Amino acid sequence: MVHKKADTPRKITAGILQFRPVFKDIDANLKAIKKYLGRRKFDLAVLPELATTGYNFTDRNDAWEVAENKKGQSFGFFEELSVKTGGAIVWGMAERAGKKLYNSAVLTTPEGDHHIYRKTHLFFRESEIFDPGNTGFKVFKWRGLRLGVMICFDWIFPESARTLALKKAQIICHPSNLVMRFCQDAMVTRSIENGVFCMTSNRIGTENNGISSLTFTGRSQITDTKGNRILSFNRSDKSFRVVKLQPELSDTKKVNSYNNIITDRRVGYYKA
Amino acid sequence: MVHKKADTPRKITAGILQFRPVFKDIDANLKAIKKYLGRRKFDLAVLPELATTGYNFTDRNDAWEVAENKKGQSFGFFEELSVKTGGAIVWGMAERAGKKLYNSAVLTTPEGDHHIYRKTHLFFRESEIFDPGNTGFKVFKWRGLRLGVMICFDWIFPESARTLALKKAQIICHPSNLVMRFCQDAMVTRSIENGVFCMTSNRIGTENNGISSLTFTGRSQITDTKGNRILSFNRSDKSFRVVKLQPELSDTKKVNSYNNIITDRRVGYYKA
Numbered sequence: 001m002v003h004k005k006a007d008t009p010r011k012i013t014a015g016i017l018q019f020r021p022v023f024k025d026i027d028a029n030l031k032a033i034k035k036y037l038g039r040r041k042f043d044l045a046v047l048p049e050l051a052t053t054g055y056n057f058t059d060r061n062d063a064w065e066v067a068e069n070k071k072g073q074s075f076g077f078f079e080e081l082s083v084k085t086g087g088a089i090v091w092g093m094a095e096r097a098g099k100k101l102y103n104s105a106v107l108t109t110p111e112g113d114h115h116i117y118r119k120t121h122l123f124f125r126e127s128e129i130f131d132p133g134n135t136g137f138k139v140f141k142w143r144g145l146r147l148g149v150m151i152c153f154d155w156i157f158p159e160s161a162r163t164l165a166l167k168k169a170q171i172i173c174h175p176s177n178l179v180m181r182f183c184q185d186a187m188v189t190r191s192i193e194n195g196v197f198c199m200t201s202n203r204i205g206t207e208n209n210g211i212s213s214l215t216f217t218g219r220s221q222i223t224d225t226k227g228n229r230i231l232s233f234n235r236s237d238k239s240f241r242v243v244k245l246q247p248e249l250s251d252t253k254k255v256n257s258y259n260n261i262i263t264d265r266r267v268g269y270y271k272a
Numbered sequence: 273m274v275h276k277k278a279d280t281p282r283k284i285t286a287g288i289l290q291f292r293p294v295f296k297d298i299d300a301n302l303k304a305i306k307k308y309l310g311r312r313k314f315d316l317a318v319l320p321e322l323a324t325t326g327y328n329f330t331d332r333n334d335a336w337e338v339a340e341n342k343k344g345q346s347f348g349f350f351e352e353l354s355v356k357t358g359g360a361i362v363w364g365m366a367e368r369a370g371k372k373l374y375n376s377a378v379l380t381t382p383e384g385d386h387h388i389y390r391k392t393h394l395f396f397r398e399s400e401i402f403d404p405g406n407t408g409f410k411v412f413k414w415r416g417l418r419l420g421v422m423i424c425f426d427w428i429f430p431e432s433a434r435t436l437a438l439k440k441a442q443i444i445c446h447p448s449n450l451v452m453r454f455c456q457d458a459m460v461t462r463s464i465e466n467g468v469f470c471m472t473s474n475r476i477g478t479e480n481n482g483i484s485s486l487t488f489t490g491r492s493q494i495t496d497t498k499g500n501r502i503l504s505f506n507r508s509d510k511s512f513r514v515v516k517l518q519p520e521l522s523d524t525k526k527v528n529s530y531n532n533i534i535t536d537r538r539v540g541y542y543k544a
Contacts, residue, residue, distance in 0.1 A: 269408040
């Protein structure tokens, strides 16, 4: 983390990983993640949804087999990786919690904290596999940053990013496994309408579970508070790439000298 | 209006006008509008924000001079035009109401009804000129259609289109005078996230009031319920163009066999 100097707005190094997880092979995926991130230095990294397991489970039992809780290997792995790289890491995983099974994203910090967000809006067949998330949209504070997390299909509900922005998130970390074509453009809108950075880490590749096949769209991206793409991947890139960004830019919600997109809201007129 | 037959979803002819109003010359603007629309047949037409007056007023008094109420010539003009063309027309105007001055859009029907929406979110210097709208977002029913209206900068607040969609608008009529570059892409997102048609009618040209100059971005468009642009103008087109669209498509909010973007909302988690 670059320390803030007087009159020098702090910049952080933020990165996203785009890769192709191996279906239901946690060992292979952690190994790949270590290869991509292990020798890098960054402040914040965002990995895809279900990065440790792959996505296309045939049913709930299929996902249960590779689901983990804090005693599982992935939590320890990311704690070590976070210490080694110096940065916080947001990674998607299948989470066991008692008899519940969640599509979760964990924010792991070098201090050894694990903050969990459980996907609020399940997509397509996920509702047959996972329980609906029960954490709500959370903003995690870490070293002066305010980090919001949402997962993949949460994007289509404007309330997801809006809730995070109203809770003062500066950066929305957005682990994804996208199969539709709309999200990347919509995240530009999410950045503009909320004045936040958005980091969408998407996977690539086709995953065939023997019954159905899904192809993921890549095009991971980071958008700034004005909706500019300051980092973007193509449909096949496999890499971890970083960019410098200034989180404090999200603290002003002014779009011009008259308008503030948060305080100009007229909430009394939003009742349907 | 095409009548509905059994098993034949109804299509309507919907159009948008992109042109360059003459600043503070209502006569000239009504004449131009009549030239563009007068010999056409359509079910629904959307015109730009402040289509009758132009936009770049120096101050409130400047706008007051050309503001009208229902006794003004524009209401009668659009009533006649609506009868002649057979369609409803949404047109932007500066509205006097007692001592209040609103940036309004009127939905005028061939039956002679005028439904008024007053802009909720004023942009830039507009707050020095107009009073903030007090109607809220309304859905007007006409011949089986449910038409929502919002004006220009309302776009940046996702709550505007969301409120209209939750009030069951099928088509969002969006008179605009856009000067920023983001809205047209954002309206694609508005269509997708709400499953509605959006008709953004924007003006073109540069308007210099002797103090400041504004250039408007054109690129008027109609997006369908899946976010496809089914009609789009360039930055300089001056014309009224129509497309056939099927309003009932907005009545299903399914994005796949599992997800419904309205009923899947988890409102309890949207509290900031």
